Amino acid sequence: HYIKVDLNGVESLVESVGGVPLFVEKDLIYHDNAADLHIDIKKGQQVITSENVSGYLRFRHDKKGDIGRINRQQTFLRAFSKRLLEEKGLLKSTQFLNHLKDMVETDLSIPQLLSLSVQFSKAHEKNNVHTATVPGAVTLDNNVSYWTPNISGLDRIIEKEFFGFDEVVSVSTREKPAEE
Numbered sequence: 103h104y105i106k107v108d109l110n111g112v113e114s115l116v117e118s119v120g121g122v123p124l125f126v127e128k129d130l131i132y133h134d135n136a137a138d139l140h141i142d143i144k145k146g147q148q149v150i151t152s153e154n155v156s157g158y159l160r161f162r163h164d165k166k167g168d169i170g171r172i173n174r175q176q177t178f179l180r181a182f183s184k185r186l187l188e189e190k191g192l193l194k195s196t197q198f199l200n201h202l203k204d205m206v207e208t209d210l211s212i213p214q215l216l217s218l219s220v221q222f223s224k225a226h227e228k229n230n231v232h233t234a235t236v237p238g239a240v241t242l243d244n245n246v247s248y249w250t251p252n253i254s255g256l257d258r259i260i261e262k263e264f265f266g267f268d269e270v271v272s273v274s275t276r277e278k279p280a281e282e
Contacts, residue, residue: 104209105206106208107205109159111204113155113156114201116152119189122182123148123150125147126147128164132157132163139157139160141158141161150178159174168249183222183226187226234259239252
């Protein structure tokens with residue numbers, strides 16, 4: 103199954119919850135006049151608003167590049183989820199749900215989505231929601247940057263996050279030599 107979210111509507115979602123409090127790990131400053139993109143968010147505890155959420159989610163002009171942006175997006179999603187769950191009545195608001203419906207494309211049915219939201223709420227209450235980034239490296243192909251996954255690193259993340267294996271255990275099927 104899939105859920106695809108149109109990020110152009112994030113500003114109005116953030117506005118609907120009155121902003122999203124989160125800690126910004128460093129100053130995020132970038133100006134691109136040609137693209138009319140101006141990001142100026144200070145380090146520290148902030149309330150991300152409809153005016154600066156796009157900049158927070160798009161900023162990638164530091165040593166971490168796209169991976170830093172992905173980390174900030176994960177931080178934002180955790181903070182937004184927390185804020186959304188604090189506003190209990192909002193999830194039942196027809197206006198909010200209609201807006202959300204316009205932003206989301208999915209092959210899940212309404213009952214499946216409701217079931218997932220209940221499971222997510224319970225997991226969030228137990229602080230049992232985890233995120234991870236596919237490990238890998240930047241590669242260039244015809245001057246286009248791609249993230250090439252490290253498959254063995256991804257396997258380790260899957261083993262840990264989905265199955266609870268914190269370390270790899272090696273099992274040998276070789277018989278021990280007979281003692282003389």
